[in-house]
Amino acid sequence: MGSKQGWSGARLGRGRRGPEWVLILSLVGLSTACSAPTGPSDDPGSGYTETGDLDEISRRGTLRILMPPRELDGIPRRGYSIDREREMAGRLARELGLDPEVVTVGDRARMLQDLLDGRGDLVVARLTATGDRRQRLEFSIPLDYVREVLVCRADDLSIQDLAGLTGKRLAVRASSSYYRTLLDVREQVPGIEIVTVDETLDTEEILNRVAQGEYDATVADNDIFHKVHAYVENLRAPLTLTDARPVAWAMRPDNPRLKQVVDQFLNKQALTRGLEIAQVGDLDEIQRRGVLRVLTVNGAASYFLHRGEEMGFEFELVDRFADEIGCRVQIVIPPRADLLIPWLLGGKGDLVAASMTVTDDRREQVAFTRPYNWVSEIVVSRADDPVGTPEDLAGREIAVRRSSSYHQTLSALRPALGFKIVDAQESLATENLIAMVASDEYDLTVSDSNILDIELTYRDDIRGAFALGEPEAIAWMVRPGDRDLVAAADAFLEREYRGTFYNVIKQRYFENSRRLASMVSERPSRGGAISPYDDLFRKYGDLVEIDWRLLAAQAYEESGFDPEAHSWAGARGVMQVLPRTALDLGIQGDLHDPEVGIQAGALYLRWLYDLFEPSLPRGERLRLALASYNAGRGHIQDGRRVARTTGLDPDRWFGNVEQALPLLSRELYASRARFGYCRCRQPVAYVRRINRRYDAYIQAVE
Numbered sequence: 001m002g003s004k005q006g007w008s009g010a011r012l013g014r015g016r017r018g019p020e021w022v023l024i025l026s027l028v029g030l031s032t033a034c035s036a037p038t039g040p041s042d043d044p045g046s047g048y049t050e051t052g053d054l055d056e057i058s059r060r061g062t063l064r065i066l067m068p069p070r071e072l073d074g075i076p077r078r079g080y081s082i083d084r085e086r087e088m089a090g091r092l093a094r095e096l097g098l099d100p101e102v103v104t105v106g107d108r109a110r111m112l113q114d115l116l117d118g119r120g121d122l123v124v125a126r127l128t129a130t131g132d133r134r135q136r137l138e139f140s141i142p143l144d145y146v147r148e149v150l151v152c153r154a155d156d157l158s159i160q161d162l163a164g165l166t167g168k169r170l171a172v173r174a175s176s177s178y179y180r181t182l183l184d185v186r187e188q189v190p191g192i193e194i195v196t197v198d199e200t201l202d203t204e205e206i207l208n209r210v211a212q213g214e215y216d217a218t219v220a221d222n223d224i225f226h227k228v229h230a231y232v233e234n235l236r237a238p239l240t241l242t243d244a245r246p247v248a249w250a251m252r253p254d255n256p257r258l259k260q261v262v263d264q265f266l267n268k269q270a271l272t273r274g275l276e277i278a279q280v281g282d283l284d285e286i287q288r289r290g291v292l293r294v295l296t297v298n299g300a301a302s303y304f305l306h307r308g309e310e311m312g313f314e315f316e317l318v319d320r321f322a323d324e325i326g327c328r329v330q331i332v333i334p335p336r337a338d339l340l341i342p343w344l345l346g347g348k349g350d351l352v353a354a355s356m357t358v359t360d361d362r363r364e365q366v367a368f369t370r371p372y373n374w375v376s377e378i379v380v381s382r383a384d385d386p387v388g389t390p391e392d393l394a395g396r397e398i399a400v401r402r403s404s405s406y407h408q409t410l411s412a413l414r415p416a417l418g419f420k421i422v423d424a425q426e427s428l429a430t431e432n433l434i435a436m437v438a439s440d441e442y443d444l445t446v447s448d449s450n451i452l453d454i455e456l457t458y459r460d461d462i463r464g465a466f467a468l469g470e471p472e473a474i475a476w477m478v479r480p481g482d483r484d485l486v487a488a489a490d491a492f493l494e495r496e497y498r499g500t501f502y503n504v505i506k507q508r509y510f511e512n513s514r515r516l517a518s519m520v521s522e523r524p525s526r527g528g529a530i531s532p533y534d535d536l537f538r539k540y541g542d543l544v545e546i547d548w549r550l551l552a553a554q555a556y557e558e559s560g561f562d563p564e565a566h567s568w569a570g571a572r573g574v575m576q577v578l579p580r581t582a583l584d585l586g587i588q589g590d591l592h593d594p595e596v597g598i599q600a601g602a603l604y605l606r607w608l609y610d611l612f613e614p615s616l617p618r619g620e621r622l623r624l625a626l627a628s629y630n631a632g633r634g635h636i637q638d639g640r641r642v643a644r645t646t647g648l649d650p651d652r653w654f655g656n657v658e659q660a661l662p663l664l665s666r667e668l669y670a671s672r673a674r675f676g677y678c679r680c681r682q683p684v685a686y687v688r689r690i691n692r693r694y695d696a697y698i699q700a701v702e
Contacts, residue, residue, distance in 0.1 A: 575601025
């Protein structure tokens with residue numbers, strides 16, 4: 001930004017608003033500006049306060065569900081996701097004949113008070129039902145039972161018992177049950193220091209900061225610890241601090257009818273407790289559970305997170321299948337691709353949907369569904385590499401995973417062509433290997449054509465040299481004895497293959513170029529207009545206290561000021577907001593309407609801004625918020641953690657976080673990232689272009 005560090009302080013306006021403002025963003029509708037009315041209105045989604053029981057809720061027609069933001073969830077490596085409870089709460093509402101209305105609250109200290117004040121009817125946030133909370137709230141029957149454990153770095157061996165906590169700094173949120181636990185511990189060990197962190201930091205983020213040495217230790221539920229430990233190895237839990245405690249949903253104590261129906265629902269559904277335990281069973285057992293456990297990999301072709309949304313060709317296809325058989329999808333991601341079949345056979349999943357090629361070796365272990373795609377195995381080289389025929393492989397090195405179908409193909413060709421096979425790490429996805437070829441870490445690799453098609457929409461430093469043979473079939477895998485599941489999947493795939501839904505998602509992921517256009521802005525004349533919507537940018541820039549010219553620069557980057565724009569991911573309008581994000585903000589209008597779209601984009605950007613620590617400089621918070629708008633806050637937080645571990649400043653964007661983000665495309669970093677794999681070159685370019693265009697708008701329109 002040159003000498004203007006700021007779109008920071010002055011251009012944010014008249015001071016920072018607190019967490020209450022974030023809640024209002026969740027409730028505000030087009031007609032409500034920035035205040036929530038205190039009584040019922042004609043619009044039940046307008047955010048009014050009401051504390052009535054089920055009869056009042058039924059009259060209103062909506063069940064208001066208080067939850068943490070979707071953006072704060074991560075890759076479900078052990079199958080658990082806050083989305084699981086979100087979906088269950090939505091199902092509860094629909095069974096009661098109500099519309100589910102999710103009210104997201106970034107500040108967890110506010111969530112319970114908002115319930116008591118009547119801004120919501122039900123808290124779905126995996127709360128521990130402690131004695132203190134039971135004095136204020138009513139809890140459902142338990143969803144689970146957890147123990148609170150003390151967590152420190154794995155290399156800190158000084159903590160073996162409570163005495164080892166003397167002189168240690170332990171971080172917790174003051175509103176959490178962990179804080180009360182630590183107060184009890186401090187009575188036994190007066191020498192500990194309890195550090196209360198910002199209420200917007202969730203337990204997983206605090207655990208990451210412990211792993212990176214910012215704090216000595218913290219307290220967490222044992223299930224959260226195990227989830228984080230799956231991707232953050234430098235942690236251990238040496239002490240168990242409490243007995244088993246129930247985890248439940250929360251309601252107001254004077255709502256007995258609501259509690260009754262919630263308990264009946266949870267008794268029937270049981271929230272699929274115990275799904276992490278190995279289970280086998282055919283279609284009837286899966287339907288009884290109501291959950292299809294899908295084993296997959298974290299990658300562009302199968303499953304990934306984009307702005308907090310679960311996406312991927314395999315995910316969308318299998319999610320539609322699950323819906324057809326009356327189940328929901330539970331994603332399970334093993335730490336390595338070679339574990340997909342062992343985990344399937346061991347009962348840790350019901351079906352593998354990971355773009356798996358049908359091979360004879362695999363047929364000896366599993367049953368395949370009918371094919372739903374055909375791909376060629378393509379030799380991938382750097383863009384300037386002249387390799388073009390099989391004979392050009394003589395003396396070259398080709399890196400692939402030993403468990404992949406590519407390894408079998410290459411092994412058959414190697415004697416005649418004289419190349420060397422390099423066994424890549426099993427944890428490296430094909431996308432990782434392609435990136436390593438581009439950076440000259442490997443000479444060549446092999447990729448299925450569909451995966452390569454995705455990569456070529458993002459990068460121009462690699463090329464497909466030639467195919468190694470005829471196209472091969474791609475199919476799902478199930479256990480050999482699950483004949484009814486295979487039959488149901490075959491019927492589904494036969495009906496959907498090359499149908500409308502199939503063609504739409506195939507085009508979305510494999511054929512549409514998602515490379516951001518260069519979109520060089522035409523500089524407006526000094527004192528002239530920037531866009532046809534300057535008045536709307538001014539209006540909502542004032543509302544969220546962000547310079548309207550920054551909103552305009554972002555809108556140009558998103559859509560070129562085109563209100564009819566529609567992205568591959570489903571984002572719409574001038575500011576390219578996802579419909580689900582708009583609903584989370586309380587906006588139900590047509591996002592193609594310029595005013596609706598600009599309002600949604602402005603509110604979303606400000607909401608993201610408020611999720612970052614208030615101690616950060618305002619300019620840095622805005623840059624981090626813009627990057628989050630593009631890639632999702634989770635990936636940006638992962639990038640900040642990578643910056644911290646690589647000696648960069650996690651609180652500064654230019655030259656620091658922007659340098660760390662692309663590392664998330666490498667397996668070493670992606671496997672330890674809470675939100676998993678991310679190219680993340682896009683948000684880097686996104687922020688730079690908006691920054692440059694904003695400078696031009698500042699000079700042109702004073």
